[in-house]
Amino acid sequence: xxxxxxxxxxxxxxxxxxxxxxxxxxxxxxxxxxxxxxxxxxxxxxxxxxxxxxxxxxxxxxxxxxxxxxxxxxxxxxxxxxxxxxxxxxxxxxxxxxxxxxxxxxxxxxxxxxxxxxxxxxxxxxxxxxxxxxxxxxxxxxxxxxxxxxxxxxxxxxxxxxxxxxxxxxxxxxxxxxxxxxxxxxxxxxxxxxxxxxxxxxxxxxxxxxxxxxxxxxxxxxxxxxxxxxxxxxxxxxxxxxxxxxxxxxxxxxxxxxxxxxxxxxxxxxxxxxxxxxxxxxxxxxxxxxxxxxxxxxxxxxxxxxxxxxxxxxxxxxxxxxxxxxxxxxxxxxxxxxxxxxxxxxxxxxxxxxxxxxxxxxxxxxxxxxxxxxxxxxxxxxxxxxxxxxxxxxxxxxxxxxxxxxxxxxxxx
Ligand SMILES: Cc1cc2nc3c(=O)[nH]c(=O)nc-3n(C[C@H](O)[C@H](O)[C@H](O)COP(=O)(O)OP(=O)(O)OC[C@H]3O[C@@H](n4cnc5c(N)ncnc54)[C@H](O)[C@@H]3O)c2cc1C
Numbered sequence: 001x002x003x004x005x006x007x008x009x010x011x012x013x014x015x016x017x018x019x020x021x022x023x024x025x026x027x028x029x030x031x032x033x034x035x036x037x038x039x040x041x042x043x044x045x046x047x048x049x050x051x052x053x054x055x056x057x058x059x060x061x062x063x064x065x066x067x068x069x070x071x072x073x074x075x076x077x078x079x080x081x082x083x084x085x086x087x088x089x090x091x092x093x094x095x096x097x098x099x100x101x102x103x104x105x106x107x108x109x110x111x112x113x114x115x116x117x118x119x120x121x122x123x124x125x126x127x128x129x130x131x132x133x134x135x136x137x138x139x140x141x142x143x144x145x146x147x148x149x150x151x152x153x154x155x156x157x158x159x160x161x162x163x164x165x166x167x168x169x170x171x172x173x174x175x176x177x178x179x180x181x182x183x184x185x186x187x188x189x190x191x192x193x194x195x196x197x198x199x200x201x202x203x204x205x206x207x208x209x210x211x212x213x214x215x216x217x218x219x220x221x222x223x224x225x226x227x228x229x230x231x232x233x234x235x236x237x238x239x240x241x242x243x244x245x246x247x248x249x250x251x252x253x254x255x256x257x258x259x260x261x262x263x264x265x266x267x268x269x270x271x272x273x274x275x276x277x278x279x280x281x282x283x284x285x286x287x288x289x290x291x292x293x294x295x296x297x298x299x300x301x302x303x304x305x306x307x308x309x310x311x312x313x314x315x316x317x318x319x320x321x322x323x324x325x326x327x328x329x330x331x332x333x334x335x336x337x338x339x340x341x342x343x344x345x346x347x348x349x350x351x352x353x354x355x356x357x358x359x360x361x362x363x364x365x366x367x368x369x370x371x372x373x374x375x376x377x378x379x380x381x382x383x384x385x386x387x388x389x390x391x392x393x394x395x396x397x398x399x400x401x402x403x404x405x406x407x408x409x410x411x412x413x
Contacts, residue, residue: 007033007130009411010150010160012137013181014041016400017386017407018166019120024411025164026127033160034129035152037136037176042117044168044175048400049105053113055091056084056404057397058104064401068393069198069255074366075391075402078374078409087404094119105397140165140184146380147188162381164374164410166403169360169387170195181388182363189378191365193390196262197357198255199399202269203244203350208317212240215309221275222249223343224256226265232256234394235275245269245346252394254351255361261350270343273305282338286329294327298337301326305341314340359399363390373413374406383410 009025011018014036022034034041048054057064061079065072088098088106096119097109108115124131132155139151140163147163167181182192216239224232236249244250253269261267277285289301299322302311315322318340320333329337351357364384368377376382385406393399 006159006161007031008160009033009162009164010035010158011164011166011411012140012150012184013166013168013176013386013388014038014131014133015166015168015177015386015403016042016045016120017168017388017403017410018164019124020404020407021164021166021383021385021411022129022131023120023123023127024408025162026124026129026411028412032127032129033158034124034131035135035137035150035158036131036133037180038133040133041131042120044172044177045117045120045400046113047172047175048113049107051113052107052111053116054105054107054395054397054400055098055116056087056106056401058084058100058106064393064398067396067398068391068402069361071366071389071391072393074369074371074389075405077371078405079401081372081412082405082408084401086408087401090123091116091119094123103396136180137165137167137184140188140382142188142379142382147376147382162383164383164385164407165388166384166386166407166410167388169363171197171354171357171360173354177387179360185364185384185388188376188382190368190376193362193365195360195362196255196258197351197353198258198361198392199251199358199395200254200258200352200356201241201244201246202250202254202257202348203352204269204346204348206268206347208313208344209240209245209346212310212313213242215240215307216247217271217273217306217310219275220249221272222253223270223272224253224260224267225270226260226267230270231260231267238271244348248395251358254357255392257348258351258361261348267348269346269348271346272343273341277342279335279338279342282341283334286334286337290326290329290334294325296326298322298324298326298329298333302337314344317344358395359392360387361390361392363388366390372409374410375413383413385410
C-alpha cells in the first residue's frame with residue numbers, strides 16, 4: 001500500500017532526539033510525521049534518572065564536551081545553537097518546573113520523567129506533528145543520492161522531502177532501541193562504528209570485594225588499568241553489588257573497561273579514596289593520625305577514609321594486622337597502607353551488556369555527518385540525531401542533552 005500524503009519531514013523514532021527534531025521541524029512550519037515502532041513513544045525516556053529524568057546539567061559547553069568519549073567535539077556546533085539554557089527555557093515555557101541537584105544535575109521538580117515526556121508530546125501536538133506509534137521503519141528510500149521517504153511494514157512507502165533518523169542505540173532493547181537504526185544507516189552507505197555497551201555495571205570475582213554488597217564509597221577516584229597504563233578514570237561514588245560494582249564512577253569507566261577487556265588485557269580498577277592525594281600524602285596523613293591516636297587500632301584509624309564494613313577488606317588486602325595499635329605500625333606497613341589507599345586494586349572480569357548498559361558507545365560515524373545540520377555527507381536530505389550517532393557521555397544529564405541538541409539541529413535544518 002502506498003501512502004498518498006507527502007511530508008516535508010519524516011522522523012524515525014520517538015525518543016528525546018526524535019521528539020525534539022519533530023517539534024523543531026513542526027515549529028518551522030514543516031509538515032512533519034514522527035514514526036515510533038513501539039505502541040507509545042519515549043519508553044526509554046521514562047526510565048531515565050530512575051524514573052526522575054536527569055535531563056541536562058549546568059556545566060558549561062567545554063565541561064560537557066569533556067564528559068563525552070573521543071567524539072565529544074562533534075557536539076560543539078549543535079551545543080552552540082541549542083544548549084542547556086535553551087533546553088531549560090524550552091521546558092519552562094511548557095510549564096515544567098525544573099530543579100537543580102548535586103553535581104549540577106537538572107530534573108523536573110516533580111521528580112517524574114513522565115512530565116518531561118508529557119511536555120514533549122504536548123509540544124509536538126501544538127506544532128502540528130503527526131505522531132504514529134506502532135509504525136516501524138523498515139527502509140529509507142534514497143533516490144538520486146537524496147532521501148525521498150521511508151517504507152514501513154504497516155503503511156508501505158511514505159514520501160518525504162527529508163528523513164531524520166533518531167532510532168537510538170542498542171541497549172535496553174525492550175524500550176524499542178534495539179539497534180535497527182544502524183542497519184537503516186548502513187544500507188544508506190554509512191559506516192557504523194561497532195556499537196558496544198557503556199554506562200554499565202562492572203563484574204568482579206575478586207576475593208578482595210566478596211561480601212561487600214551494599215557498601216558504598218563516596219567520592220573516590222576509579223582508574224582503569226592493565227597494570228602498565230591508565231585507560232580511563234572517573235571520580236564519584238561507588239556501590240558494591242552482589243557481582244561487582246556500580247554507582248556513577250563505576251558506570252562512567254565501564255566503556256573503557258569493556259574495550260580493554262575485549263582486547264584480551266587483564267583489567268583492574270584502582271581506587272583512590274581521597275582523590276588528589278598521592279602515596280606520600282597518605283603516609284603523612286597516617287603518621288599524623290597515628291601520632292594523635294596512638295592507642296587506636298589500625299582498623300579504627302582507617303575509618304577516616306571509608307566505612308567500617310570496607311575496613312576489614314582493606315586491611316586484609318594490605319596484609320597488615322588491623323588490630324595492631326597505631327603507634328606500633330612500622331614504616332613499612334605505613335607504606336603498604338598508603339599504597340593501597342592510593343590504588344586499591346579490584347580485578348574485573350566484565351561489564352554489563354546491552355540489557356544493562358544505559359548507553360551505546362559507537363554508532364553512525366560522525367565523520368560522515370555535518371555537525372551543524374546533522375545531515376549525512378553521503379545522502380542529501382538524510383539526517384541523524386541522538387544516540388544512534390557515535391557519541392556517548394558520562395552519567396549526569398549529558399546524554400539527554402546531546403539527544404535534544406542533535407535532534408534540534410536536525411529538525412531546524
Ligand atoms: C535506565 C536508563 C537510565 C538513563 N538515565 C539517563 C539520565 O538520567 N540522563 C541522561 O542524560 N541519559 C540517561 N539515559 C540515556 C538516555 O536515555 C539516552 O541517551 C536517550 O534516550 C537517547 O535518546 P534517543 O532519542 O537518541 O534514543 P531513544 O531514547 O533510544 O529513542 C529511540 C526511539 O526510536 C525507536 N525506534 C527504533 N528503531 C525504529 C524504527 N526502525 N522505526 C521506528 N522507530 C524506531 C525506539 O523504539 C525508540 O523509542 C538513560 C538510559 C537508560 C537505559
